[in-house]
Amino acid sequence: METSFFNIVSLVSTCLLFVSSSESLLPTTPFLGIHPQEEIYFKSEVIKCKDGSKSFTRDRLNDGFCDCIDGTDEPGTSACPASKFYCRNVGNTPQVLFSSRVNDHFCDCCDGSDEYDHGINCPNTCFKDGNTLQKNDNNLVRPHLVSVDAREASGRMSLEDLIQKLKELKIVVVGEVVLFSCVMAFLLFRRRIKSGRRRRRHR
Template sequence: MSTSSILLSSLAPFCFLFSFASVLFSSSALRGVAPQDEKYYFDGAVIRCRDGSGSFSRDRLNDGFCDCGDGTDEPGTSACPEGKFYCQNIGDSPRFLFSSFVNDRICDCCDGSDEYESDITCPNTCRKDNVAEDRKSDHGLEGANLDKGGAVENKDSLDVEDLLHKLTGLRIVAVLELVIVVSAVTFCLCYRRTRTRRRRFTLKY
């Protein structure tokens, strides 16, 4: 066995560990980072805050403590109020969330990636949402005409419902006004009777 082969075989475990560590770093530390921004976090061991407020070491990325005012160091946690979380949403459109939505026990990303540490399980609905959008676009003009007809019907039904709600509201207001008037009249009558009784009692004694 040659010296180079012995050297390669001895370095193989370290290469494996290095690749495994890089995979772990990319999957956990870079959580919430958009693909176009990943290079920014690999440029050096020390990473500058995008707003120029300071810098942080790579091991402080997504560590749960806010080091940058703009949330550069916490793209995958809710530590920074100004932070943004990137939903990859494979099969659907990617999007950014405010960091306050991360691990809040509500599934905001269709792939559920924003709830990686909460105690709920988010179903992946990205492909379902995408299929629904594709079906809408595949209907073409016929679907558009149907949508217009449906929209007219929906508008009419909404107008009727709105009218009913307004009438119900007017009835409630009328009943309340009647109750107020009756209460005021009753109070005035009771007050007059009480005054009359007091006067009679005073004159009598």
């Protein structure tokens, strides 16, 4: 009986560890990955998906679950394959990445903002790599928003989608296994308690 109790405790702690580890992958600020000019769009309590398909509440912004097909609600996580992550890269050129490159243990943004789960240390190299202003035809122009180039878009799109689907599948499978283990341990615990009561009655 004591052994089954300790098994229950260990399984519950595993469940809590799984939940806490998934929460650690969430951005520290809900506006991470969003272009500064678009932040006002996300400040209302109820936000519409940009494709108009549905709406979501602000607490579901960057919560690690894909609510909008177009990825409007997850600009700062890798939950939606269609979403894009905006690197501010202060001191260098801003950049837009596929969301599947967020927390992939590879530093894509020179400010390191795409790797916030602490799985890898990304030092801020924005000021080291380039100047805030660039010269073009003897005129100073501010850095433009650089999207993923055509070569990356064509070569990496299917690979990015595949990686994202595998990540989502892994999370679902692990979650189901943990949940199933918790349920089975609980049922086993209840069964042992009932059998213990029956033995006491027969005595």
